[in-house]
Amino acid sequence: MESRIRLTREVYDSPVPRHLGARRIVMQRQSQTSERMIDEATVKTRYEAAGQGHVFQYFAKLSESEKETFLEQLDSIKVESISSLLESAKKVSLEASKPMSSDANSEPAINPFSRHVGQTSNRAVRDPSYKLGIEAIAQGQVGALVLAGGQGTRLGFSGPKGMYSIDLPSKRTLFQLIAERLVTLRKLAAADKALPSVPFYIMTSPINHDQTVEFFETNSFFGLPKSDVCIFTQGMLPCLTEDGRIILEGAGKVAMAPDGNGGIYPSLVNTGTFADMETRKLKYLHVFSIDNALTKPADPVFIGYCISQGADCGNKVVWKTSAHEKVGVIAEKNGKCCVVEYSDISKEMAEAVNENGRLQFGAGNICNHFYTIDFLKNEVFPQLGNIYHIARKKIPFYVEGSKETVTPEANNGLKLETFIFDVFPLSKAMAVLDVERSEEFAPVKNAPGSESDSPDTARKYISDLAKKWVIAAGATLVGDTEAICEVSPLTSYGGEGLSELVQGKEIKCSFCL
Secondary structure (H helix, E strand, C coil): CHHHHCEECCCCCCCECCCHHHHHHHHHHHHHHHHCCCCHHHHHHHHHHHHHHHHHHHHHHHHHHHHHHHHHHHHHCCCHHHHHHHHHHHHHHHHHCCCCCCCCCCCCCCCCCCCCEEECHHHHHHHHHHHHHHHHHHCEEEEEEEECCCCCCHHHHCEEECCEECCCCCCCCCHHHHHHHHHHHHHHHHHHCCCCCCCCCEEEEEHHHHHHHHHHHHHHHHHHHHHHHEEECCCCCCECCCCCCEHHHHHHHHCCECHHHHHHHHHHCCCCCCHHHHHHHCEEEEEEEECCCCCCCCCHHHHHHHCCCCCEEEEEECCCCCCCCCCCCCECCCEEEEEEEEEHHHHHHHCCCCCCCCCCCCCCEEEEEEEHHHHHHHHHHHHHHCCEEEEEEEECEECCCCCCCEEECCCEEEEECHHHHHHHHHHEEEEEECCCCHHHHHHHCCCCCCCCCCHHHHHHHHHHHHHHHHHCCEEEEEECCCCCCCCCCCCCCCCCCCHHCCCCEEECCCCCC
């Protein structure tokens, strides 16, 4: 336990994963921090050696409690790494800024994804993939991880986005939809045998971590074993000036910022979460974002397809509805797999089609990924220092004269960020699976009432799919067929098992089965 607690001190501070007994671990860690007096001289020496001694310029004016809090923050930052991270980020940003090709007569650096793309609409792909995936789940080889660090601010909701309800008949939240799908998936994988473990990892942020933990505890983990729910926090990095100096947000506070959804990789290591995966002997990890109400966690078809392709990394996509839909796409840059933003594709490239009339740059990225544990360990983690980008932002800073924190009107500093797909070029065997948008992609990003990607559109997607499942199971819909309907994730994971409930019956809309 002691060594696991120490794992959290890296470039930033992240709470250890909270699962069985985790609250006790966190409380012990906090008490150890308070009992272990941090030596001012030692911390100051570290910062001066790293060229960041200026952070102590107001230290003498702080109260004793303020000094203690500030020292704890400074001690939690691995200041020795900041300079190398920044230099690496500058190189990455410089490389990214280069034109697609330095030679107008040469092949463009960005090309369509060249490997085969599987499609779930093809039963010859879907059925054997499901079988492979469900076998891996039954053997306890698969984990699911949701990126849930965001708040519901754009939705008019003040809490973690995962706690948001899109107003289904059941009032289920996004967290509950995912967790209960895992409950049902365990039963499907078990058949007549013991229920397998399908660990559910939840990456939060410092602003919503405690609320998320309390939410799951209050709701008894939505029927999942407490030992299978592991909640850990995304990392934070110091904000920097253009010349690499740490910015102070207060006289005794470093300005910090989340390191992007690609922060999953260092956070897995630093919080001990990856060690937990290895202890469980997981082989495969399914990672997805919280803002898709139709996510299939630990999707056996996706897992099985990636296994069948011998993939070390995989991406689930939906095909673009139009050439200029504003979504990043899977492509290849200089021969390596990557995600290319729509703004980086020319009009001609966006509109190009293959011999079947399908968009060549059509594989829309929906933040739904597969990894082998070996790929993360052997390819990704050794490259953690080389995945950051520079983002120029307005960083609040401390003004000594007024003793206030000021938010500038123009960009004044740098944040080091990374995207989850930045590791795709490291893959030696990338698999891409194209899924039906109406069955697997209901984004919840915009405020209620918005024309797209809103709780209203997501709710309709779920309702339409529920009706489709019930009709396919042999029922006849009656009543107001435009009404919102729902099939509980505890009733069915993906439309299976409904015939015995509804076959030959009239089902009145609105329904909640």
